Amino acid sequence: MRIEIILILFLEVTLVQSLSEVSGYVGENVTLPSGADPSWQLATIDWSVFPNNTWIATYRSGKENIERLHQYTGRLSLNISSGDLTIYNLTPEDAMEYTVDLLNSKAQDKVNKIKLTVRPSAEHLQRPTIQTVTSTSAEGGCWIGLHCSSTDQGVGFAWQINPPSVTVFRMSNPDGNSAALLAFLNTTHNPVQFTCTSSGQMESTSSVVTHNCDDDKPQPPEPKLLPQLRCRYVWVFFIGCFLGISLTAITFYIFKEQIRSAWQWLKDKLACTQ
Missing domain, CATH: 2.60.40.10 (Immunoglobulins)
Structure with missing residues (x-):
């Protein structure tokens, strides 16, 4: 009778294992879900591989250890709230079955298995x-x-x-x-x-x-000068030329004596150098 009671209590606190599949690609990262009940406060997290349950990441007594196996050194991250395990920079050797053993603060236990498949990056x-x-x-x-x-x-x-x-x-x-x-x-x-x-x-x-419905509408043509504006620009051009010529003539008339004297002086200088 005592043995039956112990067995019943064991079955109540130990939940059935489940197997899920996760796929990743070489050189990328992947997160293995622990499957923990979100309401749980996790006290112990044990991630292991191989038939002999070799630990690769653990959380116990408030301390985590993710440097347990050389193959995963520097490539693991453990979420102590959810129990999820992230593997960085995946390699083909990471493709295997992973086991996570969870224990909450009420001494309830759950064991899940995750099969990881690692594919070549070219298969994206x-x-x-x-x-x-x-x-x-x-x-x-x-x-x-x-x-x-x-x-x-x-x-x-x-x-x-x-x-x-x-x-x-x-x-x-x-x-x-x-x-x-x-x-x-x-x-x-x-x-x-x-x-x-x-x-x-x-x-x-x-x-x-x-x-949207504007995508197929033709673009408006570039604006063209109106005939009135075109004529106005032509008149401005001719008036500018006229004023320039007139200003030159007036200047020559006012300073003609100075110009004549300077021209004579230049001729005398040229004669002396010959």
Whole structure:
């Protein structure tokens, strides 16, 4: 009877293990979630690897130790509130199963396992490309047709429109590797944001474009001089030339004696040098 009571108490405080999967890329960072109940106040956190449960990061008696294994030296960060473990600068050798053992202040225990997959950085999803296939004015607004495609195979697409009040008439995925959207914008709309998201098994990425009904309007021509202004500039030019010539003539008339004397003096000097 005593053994049964102890067993029941053990099952009450020890929660069942769970296995989750996390994916990361070589050279980047990844956070392994501990799965701790947010209401818990954690007293002990033990992260371990390998079948023999080799500790790589621990938190006990208010002290953390993240330098337990040479393979992870300088590459770990432990959140003592949530129990989450962050691994920096991922390497292919980091791909394995991780175990976290949690104990809260009420002596409740939980053990979770996380399988980490490390992929080459070249396997990142590429950002989708959004092309405007039509932009046509219509009464009270305009039609905007968009086509979103990706170089990645086997991805799904989703559109988000902001503001969501824009009327979308057609959404399709005709070839399995692209998505199309046809929308009607009112002339009163501010620029509308269209977001296309492509998603794979473990990752998603997005591209954004903005449109409004002014995008397809021709730009106003450069301002041209009116005929009256053109004639006015011509008259100003001729008047300036006339005043310049007149001023020169008047100056010559007033100072003609001085000019004649200076010219005679110059001729005498030139004669003396010969």
